[in-house]
Amino acid sequence: MWRYVFRRFVLLIPTVLGVSFIVFSLMHVSGDPIRLMYGPNVAQEKVDERRAELGLDDPILVQYVRWVWRAAHGDLGHSIRTNDRVATMISQRVEATLSLTLLALFITLLISVPAGVISAVKPYSIFDNLSRIFALFWVSAPNFWLGLIFILLFGVHWQLLPISGRHGPLWTWEGFLSHILPALTLGLPPAALFTRLIRSTMLEVIHEDYIRTARAKGLAERAVVLKHAMRNALIPVVTLLGLRMPWLFGGAVVTETVFAWPGMGRLMVDSIMKRDYPVVQGAVLFLAMLVVLANLLVDVFYMWIDPRIKYD
Amino acid sequence: MGVVAENLTPTTEGAPWRSVVRRLRRNQLAVVGAGIVLLLVVTAIFAPWIAPYDPADQNFDALLEPPSRRHWFGTDDLGRDIFSRVVYGTRYALLIGVAVVMIEAAIGAFLGFVSGYFGGRVDAYISRLIDIVLAIPTLVLALAIAGALGGGIYNMILAIGISGWTEFARLMRGEVLSIRNSTYIEAARASGLSDWRIILRHVAPNTVAPFIVYTTLYIPAAILWAASLSFLGLGAQPPTPEWGALIADGRAYLSFAWWIAVMPGIAIMVTVMGFNFLGDGLRDALDPKMARQT
Numbered sequence: 001m002w003r004y005v006f007r008r009f010v011l012l013i014p015t016v017l018g019v020s021f022i023v024f025s026l027m028h029v030s031g032d033p034i035r036l037m038y039g040p041n042v043a044q045e046k047v048d049e050r051r052a053e054l055g056l057d058d059p060i061l062v063q064y065v066r067w068v069w070r071a072a073h074g075d076l077g078h079s080i081r082t083n084d085r086v087a088t089m090i091s092q093r094v095e096a097t098l099s100l101t102l103l104a105l106f107i108t109l110l111i112s113v114p115a116g117v118i119s120a121v122k123p124y125s126i127f128d129n130l131s132r133i134f135a136l137f138w139v140s141a142p143n144f145w146l147g148l149i150f151i152l153l154f155g156v157h158w159q160l161l162p163i164s165g166r167h168g169p170l171w172t173w174e175g176f177l178s179h180i181l182p183a184l185t186l187g188l189p190p191a192a193l194f195t196r197l198i199r200s201t202m203l204e205v206i207h208e209d210y211i212r213t214a215r216a217k218g219l220a221e222r223a224v225v226l227k228h229a230m231r232n233a234l235i236p237v238v239t240l241l242g243l244r245m246p247w248l249f250g251g252a253v254v255t256e257t258v259f260a261w262p263g264m265g266r267l268m269v270d271s272i273m274k275r276d277y278p279v280v281q282g283a284v285l286f287l288a289m290l291v292v293l294a295n296l297l298v299d300v301f302y303m304w305i306d307p308r309i310k311y312d
Numbered sequence: 313m314g315v316v317a318e319n320l321t322p323t324t325e326g327a328p329w330r331s332v333v334r335r336l337r338r339n340q341l342a343v344v345g346a347g348i349v350l351l352l353v354v355t356a357i358f359a360p361w362i363a364p365y366d367p368a369d370q371n372f373d374a375l376l377e378p379p380s381r382r383h384w385f386g387t388d389d390l391g392r393d394i395f396s397r398v399v400y401g402t403r404y405a406l407l408i409g410v411a412v413v414m415i416e417a418a419i420g421a422f423l424g425f426v427s428g429y430f431g432g433r434v435d436a437y438i439s440r441l442i443d444i445v446l447a448i449p450t451l452v453l454a455l456a457i458a459g460a461l462g463g464g465i466y467n468m469i470l471a472i473g474i475s476g477w478t479e480f481a482r483l484m485r486g487e488v489l490s491i492r493n494s495t496y497i498e499a500a501r502a503s504g505l506s507d508w509r510i511i512l513r514h515v516a517p518n519t520v521a522p523f524i525v526y527t528t529l530y531i532p533a534a535i536l537w538a539a540s541l542s543f544l545g546l547g548a549q550p551p552t553p554e555w556g557a558l559i560a561d562g563r564a565y566l567s568f569a570w571w572i573a574v575m576p577g578i579a580i581m582v583t584v585m586g587f588n589f590l591g592d593g594l595r596d597a598l599d600p601k602m603a604r605q606t
Contacts, residue, residue: 018444022453026460140532140584142539145559145577148566156567250449254540268452269544272459284456288447
């Protein structure tokens with residue numbers, strides 16, 4: 001297993017290089033960032049001087065290689081706007097994004113696993129029908145709109161929870177309260193999807209021969225469902241979890257904007273609007289690496305829960 | 313003999329369209345979905361006759377009015393009728409959904425097809441490209457592309473189309489792989505047909521059904537991505553009545569004029585539900601297992 005993990009880790013390098021090339025190329029499509037920053041009325045000499053200072057007058061390939069070399073050593077450059085180190089800007093915001101996405105993932109699993117199992121054990125019951133309606137609603141509504149609905153209900157009308165900003169780390173009371181609405185916004189739509197998937201896989205597994213054998217042996221229904229059926233039913237769920245990682249981080253971008261959350265998503269949107277290329281490049285590269293690492297972790301977890309899986 | 317003949321039958325051959333339509337009509341949710349999609353198309357075409365006001369008309373005597381008989385969905389901060397703006401927004405939603413899916417399908421289906429059929433190094437390179445693009449969250453990539461190209465509906469369509477083709481490619485690759493290994497394709501190859509003739513006569517026709525299903529199921533995703541980009545300010549620009557942009561307009565007035573943001577969101581939800589019902593129904597109706605049962 002560790003050989004596979006090491007090989008996957010090594011294979012990350014061409015993937016990350018490919019991502020870096022795409023991101024780097026994109027940022028140079030839209031025109032001169034210095035002119036865009038200074039506006040049309042500034043003298044060309046000043047623009048040229050600033051461009052030379054930042055190395056933006058070198059050939060594109062030279063700029064790319066220089067950027068990759070520095071990124072590999074932890075230097076993602078400086079913001080064109082504020083001159084702050086990009087790596088510092090990212091490190092100041094990554095905790096906010098990670099705490100939000102992890103809590104959202106926890107909410108997704110907390111809701112979907114029991115709801116999916118109960119729906120499968122009692123198909124076409126009131127609970128099952130309600131969970132279908134719930135799934136339909138959350139999957140169809142745009143998540144930023146759901147966030148606004150939450151703000152309207154829980155913040156404006158009932159005044160139960162804070163509606164903007166991060167009021168502290170997740171492990172403090174104020175911090176935890178400020179995490180709830182954005183995490184629900186991010187975590188409920190995938191919970192709907194996962195509930196239906198778990199229901200579907202549990203229904204398949206419950207009719208397998210080994211489940212019939214377990215029941216015939218006299219095992220309590222609870223043990224049959226939780227110990228035998230659920231473990232096998234969760235295997236495709238883990239696969240989907242890996243596939244949904246990019247969605248989770250992408251969804252965080254919009255959620256952070258709705259709730260004025262000081263995370264990487266907001267940093268990225270602000271930097272794109274202001275054409276702050278080094279920040280956009282660094283943030284997208286960092287997010288892509290998080291996605292790739294998360295997928296690797298999911299693969300390793302997959303191997304752990306299913307002993308039949310052997311990767312070459 | 314019968315068993316051999318059955319094995320040689322292509323997976324979707326023998327599922328005539330009449331029986332597909334019959335199975336579709338038996339699925340109540342699919343019928344509801346088709347009804348919703350039809351309603352959207354009619355609304356988009358006849359928007360000038362359905363909307364009681366011009367979507368850009370400002371009325372400073374009716375600022376931030378709640379829903380009433382005069383303005384069914386209320387008015388916004390410039391006195392514009394929200395119902396009329398939502399009605400006209402249907403045009404943009406359908407345009408964006410169809411255009412994005414066409415771009416995704418053109419890129420993704422082509423690459424997936426080539427990758428699945430030819431295999432080997434071609435498959436390896438294309439799969440690696442898919443992995444690289446998939447490593448960047450679709451919305452993030454679309455944002456970055458839209459930011460590079462500048463705002464506006466057409467740049468947004470291009471941005472989402474270029475970002476979102478990978479799933480299409482993977483699905484098409486999977487379909488082609490399963491068809492490529494069929495016995496009848498082997499027989500066609502053994503009989504001396506060229507690759508291109510096999511692709512055109514046997515493989516491509518058998519991917520039409522899943523292709524139709526994927527396009528129907530991807531339209532709602534495209535509409536949701538577009539709404540997100542417009543909400544963030546990188547899609548449709550004011551005063552275009554695109555639904556995501558309408559929600560963004562309503563954000564500042566949420567506490568005392570909730571209808572500006574809520575009504576377009578309901579429109580998005582109904583649209584997505586309609587296409588999802590129809591797409592799920594099409595997928596079930598075109599399922600060859602169900603075709604053999606009927």
